Amino acid sequence: MTSLLNTQRPPVFCPGCSHERVVTSLDKALDNRGLQGHQLVIVSDIGCSGLFDTFFNAHAFHGLHGRALTYATGLKMARPDLKVVVTMGDGGLGIGGAHVLATCRRNIDLTLLVLNNFNYGMTGGQCSATTPSEAQVGSGFLNRLEKPVDICTLAGAAGAPYLARLSAYQKDLSEQIGAAVDYAGFSVVDIWGVCPGRYTKHNQLTPKRIDERLADLPAVNGPVSENQRSEYSHAYAELAARQIDSDALTHIPAQFQAPQSGRREVVILGGAGQRIVTAGELLCLAGISAGLHVTQKNDYPITVLRGHSVSELVLDAREIGFTGIDRPDVVLALSPEGVARRPAMWPRLSSDAMVIAAKGVSLPHCNAHVEVLDFKAGKIKSADWALAALAVMAARGRVLTQEMLAAAVRHRFSGKVRDLALATIARATALTAEG
């Protein structure tokens, strides 16, 4: 049996501080399990409990207040074979509350020892999340206004599969800590102790009083049956192994000739549900099939199925510097929300520009050539109008050709979706012949 205590750096707590009992009990527990320093990481944060990592001959990771569980999670996920023990005070528990709850929900195999002494010792005895309302602490009257949390109740509700509420003075402390360390999942150990440096100067808290108060609470010590489930790093490995490698990147070969040379700008003004982004992508893929450089910028609200959807496309044989829209060559006006989204654009449209508008969408005055199409009469659903409008562009030889569009559709879609897209293109092309 070899202790992991660092004899060069003995504990430096105030005389009578219960933290020291936890140090020796933890050491005994680790020692009893035959754990060696290199198999173990002690992760700590700020405060008197944050000194723990310095007392052990083990890997050590000491970080910011309340964040110990974040480092521990990264360590454990990267090295699931390591034993990771995290120490924090009731201060770290409070400031890092979100991490405590999330770690309970995750159930990653870490052991959390909360050295709960009901106040912030290091900074002068201010109230923490566990300070009783009636205590006299360094926060004046403020703690009287807040209700303390019970760590085990909180952690249990958040899904912690192993809980223990202990006194730093109980005789079997090292066995209890050892059992938590053995548990293959997240174990939360709430260890009540006294802080003679700060807390017990003004408050009556003795080992006996701790026992009495613990006896008033329901006993919590061991696995929580309703929270038993797979440990996170194992479950992750299992699910990750089933993920299909979809890394393959596809190239679109340049095989066609674009109908025009020079920079071309297209703006698709539509609404949610009209597959505007997909149509923009198809136009870009078509451009790539003609050896063009392309860019696509999309603009839609953060909510879905409501409001505008605008896609701005630039195609150019040369590299594209400016990705914004300057003078659109073609505007597809497919919904009132989309048209309303670009009010400043309309007066600037030149007479060479073309607007393809769905019937019923009213347009501001402009100098461009406007072609109105009755997609409904052509039995084309609103969700396909953007694709249909691309087919109209292709039929008119604007920006893309029919073979470029067909190549884009074949690249982007397969099976039934592809057949439907090609059918939409055929119907839209027929509409242009009628018109």
Add this chain to the structure above:
Amino acid sequence: MAMQFMEGNEAIARGAVAAGCRFFAGYPITPATTVYNNMLRLLPPLGGICLQGEDEIASIGFCLGAAMTGAKALTATSGPGISLYSEQISFAIGSEIPLVIVNIQRLGPSTGSATRGADGDIQFMQWGNSGGQPVIVLAPVDIRDCYTLTAHAFNLAERFRCPVFLAANKEIAMTRESVDLDRLPLPAPVERRTADARNPFLPFATADGELVPRFLPIGGQRLVRQTSSTHGPDGYITTDAGIIDAMQKRLRAKIHSAADALALYDADIDPAADTLVIAYGVSARAVRKAVAARREQGRKLSLLVLKTLWPVPEGLLRENLAAHRRAVVVEMNLGQYVREIERLAGATRVDFFGQMDGNLLHPRRIAKAL
């Protein structure tokens, strides 16, 4: 010719994977979310780890833990997330933890505009953490840079054991572009230099003539200490002013002394020009157009596109500033990096052109300023 079509954030994710990154943790935030989406698709099949933290503080904390086991770790966020990262960034700087932080900048201040671009965090990335020690910040101009600079960022993080920012912008990150990643030359992956595990190990000691401590992983045979406290070479807290002074100066010197050596930039210098245009990020694209247009009109101009913003490549800038009578600094903000140019300008006059209204700078408007 054959091209692929993707957005900048996908190129960043693929650049990271190509550089050997196998650990990602992040918290969703527009316009950085798709870096996370792509890492979630790419990493698990490679045996890598991709996690969603409960918040940004946790996400970067996961990365710090993983990085100390030897992993190459990546996180990605935007301005509000960088604010939350701050305490962990200073930890990574002071305790020499390699990490790449993608900042897809969006219009601020504060929550600002989730879907509008800006380069508003340029000084913030360097100075927005406690302690005032240097970091490295690279700024991509386009999707190709998203891929290659991400790989550079990992190499620099490994080499200097420090956080490296990739300062992108919504206008690059969420814009889809044609690109052929396979044809872009990536730097050969660099691994952090390790100590000989057979010898006694001091986690923050540096060998003679070296400024970066050799690494050993947490979890190896040799015990490793990592600490956010002011520490000596042994990784224990110290109050010895001499040790503190040496450590602070080394943290500064390891980055500053390499500033010109690690400067990435495109220089298009006309020896006959009296005006030097300096730009970075997505604005540099519009600036290139503007410069080309003005040159067609017979105006002689030089152009310097900076891809390493921090540490400031002072030698490069001083030399080029001295060769011109006037410098015009173009930024997608109301004047941030121009402060660095001004302090290096000497007798050269420095003008600024910028805007921060959520729109891209227009080449025609820039051209007028030249």
